[in-house]
Amino acid sequence: METVVRAAGLTRRYKMGDAFVDALRGVDLVICRGEFVALVGPSGSGKSTVLNLIGGLDRPTSGQVWIDGVELSATDERTLTRHRREHVGFVFQTFNLLPRLTAEENVALPLMFSGVPHQERLDRARALLERVGLTHRLTHRPTQLSGGEQQRVAIARALVGQPALLLADEPTGNLDTTTGGEIMALLQELNQEGDLTLLVVTHDPEVAAFADRVVKLRDGRVEA
Amino acid sequence: MTLRDLLRTSSGNLGRHPVRTVLSAVGVTVGILTIVTMVSLGVGVQKEIVDQFKSAGLETINIYPVTEERLDYMPFGEPQRTVLITPEIVEEMRARDDVVEVRPIVYVPSGAEVYLELGDEELNVRAYVGDSTWGFGDPFTEPPRLLAGRELATDSEGELLLSVEALESLGYVEQSEWEDFVGREVLLVLKAPRGETASFPFVVVGVQESMYWGANIGVSDALALKSWWYNDPDILEHEGYDRLRIKAVSLNDAVKIVTELEEHGFRVESLRLILDNMNRALVVLQTMLGSIGTLALLVASIGIANTMVMAVYERTKEIGILKAIGASPGDIRRLFVAESAFIGLVGGVAGTILGWLLGLGLNRLILAVMHWQEIPVRGTFFVVNGWLVVLALAFATIVGLLSGLYPASRAARLDPIEALRYE
Numbered sequence: 001m002e003t004v005v006r007a008a009g010l011t012r013r014y015k016m017g018d019a020f021v022d023a024l025r026g027v028d029l030v031i032c033r034g035e036f037v038a039l040v041g042p043s044g045s046g047k048s049t050v051l052n053l054i055g056g057l058d059r060p061t062s063g064q065v066w067i068d069g070v071e072l073s074a075t076d077e078r079t080l081t082r083h084r085r086e087h088v089g090f091v092f093q094t095f096n097l098l099p100r101l102t103a104e105e106n107v108a109l110p111l112m113f114s115g116v117p118h119q120e121r122l123d124r125a126r127a128l129l130e131r132v133g134l135t136h137r138l139t140h141r142p143t144q145l146s147g148g149e150q151q152r153v154a155i156a157r158a159l160v161g162q163p164a165l166l167l168a169d170e171p172t173g174n175l176d177t178t179t180g181g182e183i184m185a186l187l188q189e190l191n192q193e194g195d196l197t198l199l200v201v202t203h204d205p206e207v208a209a210f211a212d213r214v215v216k217l218r219d220g221r222v223e224a
Numbered sequence: 225m226t227l228r229d230l231l232r233t234s235s236g237n238l239g240r241h242p243v244r245t246v247l248s249a250v251g252v253t254v255g256i257l258t259i260v261t262m263v264s265l266g267v268g269v270q271k272e273i274v275d276q277f278k279s280a281g282l283e284t285i286n287i288y289p290v291t292e293e294r295l296d297y298m299p300f301g302e303p304q305r306t307v308l309i310t311p312e313i314v315e316e317m318r319a320r321d322d323v324v325e326v327r328p329i330v331y332v333p334s335g336a337e338v339y340l341e342l343g344d345e346e347l348n349v350r351a352y353v354g355d356s357t358w359g360f361g362d363p364f365t366e367p368p369r370l371l372a373g374r375e376l377a378t379d380s381e382g383e384l385l386l387s388v389e390a391l392e393s394l395g396y397v398e399q400s401e402w403e404d405f406v407g408r409e410v411l412l413v414l415k416a417p418r419g420e421t422a423s424f425p426f427v428v429v430g431v432q433e434s435m436y437w438g439a440n441i442g443v444s445d446a447l448a449l450k451s452w453w454y455n456d457p458d459i460l461e462h463e464g465y466d467r468l469r470i471k472a473v474s475l476n477d478a479v480k481i482v483t484e485l486e487e488h489g490f491r492v493e494s495l496r497l498i499l500d501n502m503n504r505a506l507v508v509l510q511t512m513l514g515s516i517g518t519l520a521l522l523v524a525s526i527g528i529a530n531t532m533v534m535a536v537y538e539r540t541k542e543i544g545i546l547k548a549i550g551a552s553p554g555d556i557r558r559l560f561v562a563e564s565a566f567i568g569l570v571g572g573v574a575g576t577i578l579g580w581l582l583g584l585g586l587n588r589l590i591l592a593v594m595h596w597q598e599i600p601v602r603g604t605f606f607v608v609n610g611w612l613v614v615l616a617l618a619f620a621t622i623v624g625l626l627s628g629l630y631p632a633s634r635a636a637r638l639d640p641i642e643a644l645r646y647e
Contacts, residue, residue: 057547057644058640077552084549089549090548090549096644109546109549110550112225113551113552113555115225118229158549161550
């Protein structure tokens with residue numbers, strides 16, 4: 001199967017005051033196209049750091065990471081931006097929608113940075129909101145939406161750039177169990193519909209149960 | 225990100241905090257208000273002066289006789305004239321092809337007491353040759369207006385134009401009463417300090433509204449008055465005329481004549497020379513006043529920069545989100561710079577409008593005060609024209625833009641992970 005993500009010997013060292021903290025101590029990971037992978041582990045195990053490195057928000061201290069064949073650790077800011085714009089979509093625990101924008105405007109926002117014309121942006125946003133079941137909420141602002149609805153908007157926003165890879169960091173962390181289950185079911189559906197690859201960071205075994213494969217992280221390393 | 229997206233997004237962001245936007249823009253408003261008011265005053269006054277001078281005629285040249293330097297040990301002695309405006313020179317000028325009009329002028333001695341005998345009434349007046357537009361005087365004054373009768377004939381003798389102000393002081397305020405004076409014979413009496421008097425008969429040919437409280441007479445009559453005053457029957461031969469006013473065919477001719485006459489040793493003034501000097505002074509004035517506004521804008525830019533730094537702090541998380549969903553550092557920088565420029569533009573628009581209104585108000589005020597002081601002034605002294613508006617708005621926008629550069633580059637450099645974690 002075609003590889004979408006390949007990480008080799010990833011380490012990440014943070015400076016905190018005078019001390020150094022090793023968040024990652026050599027992570028190797030391969031994810032294939034269409035896979036649904038859950039990255040689990042206790043807090044401080046380095047789950048989010050892996051996600052950030054794969055998403056191009058951060059650079060590793062050493063090691064390499066390839067996304068769709070492009071090596072990210074040594075590239076310039078411009079390439080990282082393009083990577084975030086074209087290859088990945090982020091879903092956050094706290095949804096991170098822009099409060100002043102409506103649901104459809106939030107979803108359309110990433111396309112503004114890739115230079116898609118205004119009307120096409122809105123059309124694509126509406127289509128995606130319909131897909132996540134929010135046709136009746138197009139012009140609502142985040143404060144007028146429930147937590148589950150906000151996360152659906154965030155998922156639609158992550159998908160609007162048609163990325164190969166969806167990265168979700170504790171996507172159900174701020175939701176009740178029922179709503180969290182619905183969101184996970186939606187993600188599973190999206191994964192099964194096309195060749196969307198999913199990497200979900202969680203510490204919740206029920207969430208991890210939705211995945212095809214579970215990768216466990218402990219103290220900055222992948223547990224065998 | 226297209227320009228339209230940029231404008232839409234940045235104006236939307238500013239709309240989120242209207243009060244803060246307005247307060248930040250106030251500094252720019254004050255600065256632009258000052259600049260627009262000051263520069264429009266400079267432009268207006270300059271335009272008025274140029275227009276008035278043009279209507280007075282830039283082809284006009286005034287020639288004066290040259291006198292010896294006044295001697296320190298003879299402070300009361302009249303200095304001797306060394307270069308005279310003789311009748312020959314007047315004839316020479318009249319013979320030229322590049323000259324339209326030549327008018328010799330004689331001043332009635334300023335120390336003389338002059339009054340008119342109008343039947344039983346006496347009226348103190350000032351006797352003079354020519355009208356206010358003959359000199360360069362005050363370009364904002366209105367030229368005299370004829371109310372009854374006719375103008376003086378060229379080279380008139382024994383003819384006199386009365387000022388309406390003088391008649392009004394005697395209680396003659398009706399047009400018909402003024403008409404009655406036309407054709408009347410009057411005596412102009414010149415009185416020396418020691419009491420001797422001389423009477424000169426005149427016929428009133430007209431009544432005019434003039435800045436002088438007086439009697440307008442011809443050159444030969446003025447010479448007769450002066451001749452009696454100095455007890456010198458050949459005064460013209462000894463002193464020449466006091467001034468010669470020449471109107472050239474064109475501005476180029478005027479420049480040529482000025483050069484020639486200066487070579488002859490005359491003291492020459494032309495409107496062109498005065499206008500050039502005035503323009504130079506006005507440019508200095510405008511620059512000075514403009515600088516005050518620029519200083520205000522400098523202060524304003526610090527205010528905008530402060531607002532934008534605050535905005536970057538407040539929106540740290542948003543910046544993180546934007547970066548995560550694909551905004552480049554350049555996109556972030558452009559967004560913040562555009563917002564900052566927008567604040568400048570908002571302040572600029574308000575400042576331009578207020579400056580224009582202030583100019584209108586001040587103009588009315590000045591004219592009202594002048595009218596109240598009975599100074600016959602007219603005109604528009606504050607002119608806001610197209611280029612001033614464009615420059616003011618561009619300047620305001622650039623000030624905003626520059627103020628935003630530093631905050632914007634801070635925003636662009638934010639680490640996305642740190643920014644996303646920020647609450």
